Amino acid sequence: MDETKRNSLRHEISTLYSLVALSHLLLLLLSPSKTKAAKSAKISLPGCPDSCGGVAIPYPFGIGLNCSMSEAFNVNCDATLNGVAIPTPSMARKWPFTILNINIPLGQARVKCLISSRCYNNATKEVESFNWLLYLEGTPYRLNHEKNKFVVIGCDIVAYVSFGASEDSFREGTSGCISLCERLDTLINGSCSGLGCCETSLPKGTNAINVEFDERHNNSRVYDFNHCGYAFLTEVDDGFEFDTRYITTVELTGQEMPVLLDWTVGNTTCDVARTNQSSFACKSKYSNCSDSITGPGYLCNCIDGYEGNPYLEEGCQDIDECANQNSCYNRGKCHNTPGGYYCSCPFGWRHTRNNSRQCELNVVPLIIGTCAAVVALSIIGISIYAILVRRDLSKIKKKYFQQYGGWILLEKIKSIQGFGFTIFTKQQIEQATNNFDSANIVGHGGQGTVYKGTLRDHIVAIKKCNIADENKKKEFGKEMLILSQINHKNIVRLLGCCLEVEVPMLVYEFIPNGTLFHHIHNKKQGSCISLTTRLRIAQESAEALAYLHFSTSPPIFHGDVKSTNILLDQNCIAKVSDFGASILAPTDEAQFVTLVQGTYGYLDPEYMQSYQLTDKSDVYSFGVVLLELLTSKSAIDFDAPEEERSLSSHFLCAMEVNKMQDLLDNEIKCEVDMEVIMKIAKLAKECLNMKGEERPTMKEVAEELDRIRKLKQHPWGVEYYIEEIETLLDEGSHNIEIEYSGYFNIDEEAEESIVVGR
Template identity: 45%
Template structure:
């Protein structure tokens, strides 16, 4: 038997009614201004005035919060997760979820969620929230003092789809304006019928926090996904005074900062404060609104002209040799001819034509600058710019489009290093003759677009000798461009499958494999935020002049969230390298990278491509992983090994590498080793391979390790995938 939280009576006691109790004291006169000595944060949440921790720190009791031992702010018993003074919003977690569950004909449970913000400074934001109904054959609605609104969700056609809330298993409706009270209801004439646990839900919550999953339908998973509390965005105001009334009694007037303005609420029952145009900050505290320096914006609001910051605004002036006419800088050219009427008229006409042309040119240039500014903000450029200023020493630059055009000779085809499904890479030279690789992406999805600036800051701090360094990015274009360090010796794919006829020794192959594995292990477990590469393949492993490996191309990468349910993505990758488990579940994990790396090990062992597109080839020979699995099963490993490395002296090492690849290619991700374990295994084999005693005395080494001959054991002991045989370790440490 499962349980869905507390009883209905107990849940009623945990709702936002505590805000009502706190607001009953709001009519008392309290002096305006920031209270000295009051905490500005509770845990990770900023507490800006008029909010405060305790009555003595807030403008009115309606804005009083508590900060408990968990370092989380609460309004009553409702957790507050974010406060915005500029927008007049508060983000909270509330018990507003209504549900019906029938576990049997004799066991039906329900809870009707509600919210009462009457006589508080809060109301539900109609812009940030949605009314959402989940279930099969479910009609539910939200009822307030003046509205009844809901929708009908059905599963009749069976076309349920993750992420789609348009009637099949999930429907949604807009929240009306000025809602301070509502109750949730289900229409009892619409019965839920299912052989499984039949549950239906009605919830008013933040629309950006909800993503429909088909597993929510007729199950308890939606309830436990949010633990019964859902995020909701509330508007707030200073009540119950309008601006005119509040100014008559300064103790109730909140807009005390200079350069601030008072705005009456749309419902006429309160007011809110904002900083004047050209200023930013907190209008509720003395001198809280500070001048915004528009000239520091990127790009310059004056374009190519000189920008001068002024209080609340900015002005533009011309460079030397130009003068301002009709708001446009034009070249000042002295007249060489006497002022004759005909010449004067001609010059005047010419000036007029030039002025009009310049005005059109400037207008188009301003449109272009505005578009670049919009792209810059859209890709998180302002957030990235602020983070770079706060974190000194980051070797990362935000490039302009013009800089990258000059570096690549206007993206000339002669500068192309390679092309792929996600974009084209160009060779370029920055100022100072610094050689770089510029990746010009073709598309970017909406989720990455919102998080792009944040992800760039994390990727820029990756510092590993076997990972291509990200030097910067360009955000003022529709699809951002990335700038990497230049790696001169091509890709591992070209080295293995190219027609240059070069011999690749086993130590070289083993070194490349170990360095690549070490880099992926760093991304998975040692980076400040774990990163899943998502497109591990030999063409994404670059080689420098000494054939040292460098992992590149993070176009398909994702930052690993703490909640593994967030790993669900659209399947993308390269044929032959894709993890079968990922293709079945859409669940991208670090073990997906392990599988792809196992295919790279097979390429190094066999010099064969991951996928054979020859239609006449047998099924087991179309996929390199299938060919390898068949060879291992039939004990025919030697038949698929590359002739250049296949000899009796190397067979023990090759068998160990093959066994490692076999572990990486396990169908179930949980049975695969981690990249850290793979890197340790390859490091051990590399050390044994490099040891001169092993190269000169293979028979003695085989005798030392015993039968069956094995340099490194491949057994799983106490949760560890690989461990070096004690005799081999002792021989290496003693330098024999």
């Protein structure tokens, strides 16, 4: 049996296993409705059961023959398992979900789905994976992308959720995340930000999903304390929180999580459905129809003043508002009417001017006096509350300011004359960004969100970070002093910060021409993507990183070098940005960083093993950027074949078999400058060396790029003539004439010439 058939068989077995497991799910009780339903209201068709296992089954759902609107809403009630399920067509089979709750007004159903697992078996020394598949094509159900999330738990576990519009298009998109940890004492209960647990959202319109693990990712080094990794979908508001015991136990294996599905009736809009009253689903005369916002079809609801099941002819019943003791106030008597109610007042009382539900004495002075007293007390209370809130806010601002070394930083700024660094207030930042209006967002990153703003009549970029590093709080002010003094033409300048918030905000100069990533990947009109321009951008970026490594004291390691962190100004001059992941070079071993940071696809493999960020980590990441410039391919491409997903791995394999030219971007292939291209490729290969000590320094990289640029500009330069002379000597020539006239400058085109010959 060949490998293709074997993989197909594994997939079929995994799918069958998931179908069998899903058919044995247990029920939770249906949450009681907040509104008191009419006693005579029916929720199912006459003669049909309206519940199973404590869960209400309202029409269009139904249990039994002719009890549901269509086969897709037919519900099986298994008395032996106390189970309820929705059968869903899948590959000519039907497989069920266990129902937890059906919500008629919202058109939603809460169901339970299995957790995918990848476990190491101590007995067999094998890794056993169970991957979960969800296929809703051809049904009225779809995943709610806002109220569900994808969660991965484990150490050194990479899991993906492939999604699409149908079972045959799972690769329309791929999302996922990586959960990393080396030691148990670094894990935090309730935290799901990548350390032991990570989570991500789902795209809109997804109705086909496949959950799977990255089998290439070797996590054998954690088998002694972490046997199982997990990946699953779960409802956002379910209350699930990460617990560190999930790392050391297998209690999540075979468990289920609640997932929220949206459903609709029909496959047309309300206007089209009304043209055929016999098939129109909104049967109650007190119902209305609304088009679904999650997909084709529509939903029915009872109009205001009525409740019940709008899909049944007598399903919407009048609400008896008078049963609520708060319907009428202050001696008001309640009178129920179809679809509403009114309040009457006894003799000597009248309705208040602005509220027909409340009665008052018909004494004007008493009303005026009472109202004046209430207003005065309210104003006094609001004023006291505002003063207390302002005082609390002021204390909180001072607390944050002091935590991050604000007072020390402020004194340093005052003591240094002409120091171009400013500590901004929270109010200034909010005004500059129009209270962080989403229209001002210019970029998202793993560290936070970047907004465009105006401070002191200058356009700036304001970075609002997501999480503060607790270990860096005391040293934050000192680091700001060091980072603010970075002065290099190819580094985005840090202008100031705001310390009055829980997580400090950083203010940078604004670079208007977008990122290098967009220029080389989007190929938008006017992009600077010629080989000459790419080579210049690479050299400028390398010089910026070399400056951080060798010209600052202490040296600064960027920690997140990638094409999205290289900005281009209006002249396409490179500007290295985003120092959110940067650290100052450690002075002793105790200061080495232990939290994995950076971007998947650019991370130094040696750093992934040691968790020690060095200058050679930046060199590796820069090597990936060089590959992007040569190939115009992304660092990670989840849609590519498995052996081509990682650009660095694909490149190194291509170099081994002399097929590197197949990866080149067509726009630089046509420039027929293969000598320059091969030199860049060789440099990239050296940067991607698995051993950090064998990689060049950033200063050496910058110098080599400078030599390559000069070679491209002056292919007949001095080195060429030296090679010519050496060739003549090797051939036995002892009489070599060199004719040189004029001034020859390697940095400029020279009209003069050098002639070498016998």
